[in-house]
Amino acid sequence: MPIIINLDVMLAKRKMRSNDLAEKIGFTTANLSLLKTGKIKAIKLSTIEAICRELNCQPGDILEFRED
Amino acid sequence: MKMQTVKALARILEIISRIIGIFFMIISGYAISIILLEKFTSIHSLPVKNQNGYSEILIPFTNIPLLLGDLKSNYFLFLVLVFLIYGIYLWILGKVFKAFKMPKLFTENSVNCLKVFFLSNLILPFLFSIMALLLKESMDQLFIVSVLHFILAIFSFFIAAIFKQGLILQNDQDLTL
Numbered sequence: 001m002p003i004i005i006n007l008d009v010m011l012a013k014r015k016m017r018s019n020d021l022a023e024k025i026g027f028t029t030a031n032l033s034l035l036k037t038g039k040i041k042a043i044k045l046s047t048i049e050a051i052c053r054e055l056n057c058q059p060g061d062i063l064e065f066r067e068d
Numbered sequence: 069m070k071m072q073t074v075k076a077l078a079r080i081l082e083i084i085s086r087i088i089g090i091f092f093m094i095i096s097g098y099a100i101s102i103i104l105l106e107k108f109t110s111i112h113s114l115p116v117k118n119q120n121g122y123s124e125i126l127i128p129f130t131n132i133p134l135l136l137g138d139l140k141s142n143y144f145l146f147l148v149l150v151f152l153i154y155g156i157y158l159w160i161l162g163k164v165f166k167a168f169k170m171p172k173l174f175t176e177n178s179v180n181c182l183k184v185f186f187l188s189n190l191i192l193p194f195l196f197s198i199m200a201l202l203l204k205e206s207m208d209q210l211f212i213v214s215v216l217h218f219i220l221a222i223f224s225f226f227i228a229a230i231f232k233q234g235l236i237l238q239n240d241q242d243l244t245l
Contacts, residue, residue: 031245041243 004064005043007036010055025050078168085165089158096152099125099135103148106139142203149199153192160188164224174234182228189221 011018022032025047034040048059055062102125105111115126116139124133137144164185167178193214200207 027245034243035245039243040245041240043245047245 001038002065002068003038004066005035005038006062006064007032007051010057010062014055014057016055021051021054024054075169078165082162082165082169085158086162089155089162092151092155092158094155095134096148096155098128099148099151103139103145143205146199146203146205150196153195157188157192160185172238174231174238176235179228179231179235182224182231186221186224186228189217189224192217 007018007021011021018032018036019029021027022029027035035043048062051057051062052059102114102116105114106116115128117124117126117131117133122137123139125135125139126132127134135144135147137147160181163181167173167175167181170178193210196210196213197207199205200210
């Protein structure tokens, strides 16, 4: 998948655990794991908004395009 | 149309079709065992009453007739096999209704149930025709039954295709966060 989700990098920068982020944005840890590993097919704008709000970052900080 | 109504109706229809299916299979199993026992053993205490050229298979331990006919005739064997086949068919139908009452409608299991139902409706007319040919029974009444099953087969084929598409969309939806 050419779109990479760099959630681990931002979590490390903000010194936040996955479980804490999942709780704050109303996700299960399983769903957040799917997000981190890039196994999802689509992401809602509201989800990106919630993540950016909690991690105090821009969408470009967590989304990256990398050609296969 | 609310899903709760659909699920409630599916639950009722599942129970009804399974009960009737089991009932048919029990009757056919019982009748087949009586036919075999009468043919291959010399047991005289079978629950069978012979009178006026035909036989009555009685409900066990009672004098109430369950099935009527000449035990040695092909027609009776045909009738018993029809009971067995429709017993299995109603069991399959019960599984289709069960698929509609599940929390998730579009699943691999429900698609498979519909495919099996489609195949059973397609195979049944051929099965009856072969049985009628082998047992030398009349094919007249079978024609209408075969047409009805063929129409059901077409409907279930389309519904299975819709469910398959629904499954793809459901999986995409599940992987959308």
